[in-house]
Amino acid sequence: MAGVHAEAVHRHEAPKGFIRRYIFSLDHKVIGIQYYFLALFSVFVGLLLSILIRIHLVWPQAKIPLLELLSRTGAPGGVITPEYYLSLLTMHGTIMVFFVLTTAPQSGFGNYFLPIQIGAEDMAFPRLNMLSFWVTFAGLVVLMAAFFIPDGPPISGWTAYPPLSAVGGASGPGEAVGQNLWIISIAIFCVASMLGALNFIATTLDLRAHGLSLMRMPLTCWAWFITAILALLSFAVLLAAGALLLLDRVGGTSFFVPGGLIVSDKIIKHSGGSPLLWQHLFWFFGHPEVYIAILPGMGVTSHILSTFSRKPIFGYKAMVVAMGAIGVLGFVVWGHHMFISGMSPYSAFAFSVLTMAIAVPSAIKTFNWLGTILGAKLRFPTPMLFALGFVSLFVTGGLSGIFLGQPPIDIYFHDTYFVLAHFHMIMGVAAIFGIFAGTYFWFPKMFGRMLNETMGKIHFWVTFVGVYAIFMPMHFLGLEGHPRRYSELSGFEFLKPLLGVHDFISHAAFITGAIQLVFLFNLFWSMFKGMKAAENPWEATTLEWTVPSPPPHDNFAGRHPVIYRGAYEFSVPGAEKDYVMQDSPEKVEAGH
Amino acid sequence: MGSTTLTKPESAARLDDFGRGGRGFDDFGGGDRWVPERHRVPSRSYMIAMAMALAAIVMLFAAFTSALVVRKGLSYDWVSMPMPRVLWLNTALLLLSSLTLEFSRRALGAHRAEAFARWLYVTTGLGVAFVAGQLLAWRELAAQGVYLATNPSSSFFYLFTAAHGLHLLGGIAALIYLVVRAGAIALRKQRRTAVDVTALYWHFMDGLWIYILFLLMTRF
Secondary structure, three states: OOOOOOOOOOOOOOOOOHHHHHHOOOOHHHHHHHHHHHHHHHHHHHHHHHHHHHHHHHOOOOOOOOHHHHOOOOOHHHOOOHHHHHHHHHHHHHHHHHHHHOHHHHHHHHHHHHHHHOOOOOOOOHHHHHHHHHHHHHHHHHHHHHHHOOOOOOOOOOOOOOOOOOOHHHHOOOOOHHHHHHHHHHHHHHHHHHHHHHHHHHHHHHOOOEOOOHHHOOHHHHHHHHHHHHHHHHHHHHHHHHHHHHHHHHOOOOOOOOOOOEEOOEEOOOOOOOHHHHHHHHHHHHHHHHHHHHHHHHHHHHHHHHHHHOOOOOOHHHHHHHHHHHHHHOOOOHHHHOHHHOOOHHHHHHHHHHHHHHHHHHHHHHHHHHHHHOOOOOOOOHHHHHHHHHHHHHHHHHHHHHHHOOHHHHHHHOOEHHHHHHHHHHHHHHHHHHHHHHHHHHHHHHHOEOOOHHHHHHHHHHHHHHHHHHHHHHHHHHHOOOEOOOOOOOOOHHHHHHHHHHHHHHHHHHHHHHHHHHHHHHHHHHHHHOOEOOOOOOOOOOHHHHOOOOOOOOOOOOOOOEOOOOOOOEOOOOOOOOEOOOOOOOOOOOOO | OOOOOOOOOHHHHHOOOOOOOOOOOOOOOOOOOOOOOOOOOOHHHHHHHHHHHHHHHHHHHHHHHHHHHHHHHHOOOOOOOOOOOHHHHHHHHHHHHHHHHHHHHHHHHOOOHHHHHHHHHHHHHHHHHHHHHHHHHHHHHHHOOOOOOOOHHHHHHHHHHHHHHHHHHHHHHHHHHHHHOHHHHHHOOOOHHHHHHHHHHHHHHHHHHHHHHHHHHHHO
16 A cells, blocks of 8 residues: 555564463563562562571470471471571572572563563563573572472571581581582572573663663663673672582582681591682672662662652663662672671771762662652552652661671671661562562553552551561661571570560561462452553553553564653653653653 | 565654664664564674673683682692693694684685585584593693692682683584584575674683683793
8 A cells, every 4th residue: 555654564473382382482571470470489488488487586496387397307396496497597598589589670570571661572582581581490499409308408598608518518407418409509590690681781782672772761671781780790700609619518629618627526628718718709799689689679669650750750860870880889899798707997998988889879869769759749559659668668778788888887787687687678678679569560561450459558558567567676686786597595695685576576577478468369369350451551651551461472563663752751841641652752842 | 464574664764863862872773773574683682692691701710710819829738730731732722723713704704605614614623622632631630640629729720621611612512503504604694693603702712711821820
């Protein structure tokens, strides 16, 4: 037909067959959901572990049903031994940090929405994407296997410090096979993570739609991009460290094990190694890792706050630069995890100053979030509540970080509950709230139905109050000098008065944990019975809201979106509605 | 619908004003080079991905180097290790293989399909010879009673050579893939990216080996 331009109507042929569509799928949307469910499974395992920990701290002699079936040596008669307590907290930390916080925000939502938000049909390398998921899955299987071997999981914490982690079975239960499984699992995870990061970087750089310059990208895309760079560079170092640790354990080398050790009456033959070397290598990875956990949540929060304030994000450019600064600075502060290791005070000073420096871009982001909601006509659906909760928890968790960043103060607080309070607030809660915010926000697009608002609001309020109830008192426990990773308090006079605080925390934890079942129910029930979602229920501006819910196999049904403006064009003077879609050619004075 | 015939969407007319956002921020060109035929990805993406992968490998070996410096510096038990002579031959083989790979690429560029395939065979053979030579070096050391755990210096020797060797095996796998597909590659334009990407990886492995050799000579 003359005059009708030949828009590409070529559609990606969707694969047929259950296996190709849902199991070994190349579709980034399916892979994103697979990652999300992997993280969902992992978070409930981690949550269960934390409940066991909370029960044991208050009632150390409690007989926990069925636990003896899992580990006869770890929980004889259902009573958790001190060593098994350490196993539980090791697995809790490992599963939560790696398989929840590094997976859901980045690999889950990032995989699903990065291609759509930039107007692409899929990630740059779909087969590599699928490989990344299944390698991650393999890593989880190997880690979970540690629960089912006779000796149980390792006891060295998610940080796996040598010599304890390096000398094998002599140092305790779980330190023979369990620690090997841990190392292998993490090594597999490192590879999967790096492969995924490659995909994110190439996709962001090369597959953006016409008109989508980097500075028009949604902040979610920036967050995923910067996180991918961090993951690429830091996981390689963890892989190196893990290889060295494994060699110490099975190859007889002495990278980390010093000489002269006698462990459990057994003479350890290694000599000359340095435990500090492990700490440096691990934390060189470990610090960027926590930024990997939080940056996507920051991106999602910026995105959601802007959407439900009906205002552009305050200071878009500053937000981008701040995320970049956090990424770069994140690589030079690892020593603040090692202030009590005996380092030179000059080194400590340097790390401390750099750690303070990270507070600057973090504060810029916080003030910009506040600037976004200031004077705005706010809407409060559940995603907005979780985004606001993120800001609150980020501030609370971040503030305790400022204390910990000062060596003289950290010398007191290190290895106390103050540190637990800090990282749980900021990782264990703020990052999780980022995941919840993303879930409530994007669920309509992913499943074509709305999550139930009432259940969502109950979930939010009980969780929000609950996490404060759990983790605020831990600051005071830390101030009182309460060490972390202690399975029982009964042997210490100075800890006895604190038992009441633990009692309170544990009850708060039970309630908060239980309410997550409401979320779980909401999630699965709404997938099938939720109210059908419109294409753009939140009246948001980015490209995922221009496609059907759920999107077709090739996202845009053969269309090639053209971008005319930035991602946060809300309440633009002269515009027809209070939002202008990114791909709308509508001419408004503020369009740029 | 049948096979697509679209090469560029209508909006390509605005090629000159999009992608800048009006703010002068360099945006790497956005999607203007993406020709939507099927899920087509610009060949540049593959080179970027390979460059990123190499960045990660650099970090891995940087971590190993750091471990070497610390372990050697902090202890009193370091005993210098004899460097097996065969390493020099292996180095020559690897350098030669980079050269032959470049011959292969030149041949491909000049549409000489047979020469392209031939030089690929030679490169792969040299790569395999290198790995064999490395295993010979290990045997030479074992014959002298120098194993993984004998001394920190030997630990690092085996660590570096094993890590490099494993990565090189990946490169050999890629070369074998190219050899098998050499016919198809010579004919089709888009598959040449595979050759470029493999070449980048291979040359990097070459350079990495030179670095490891330098470490072995100066720090061991």
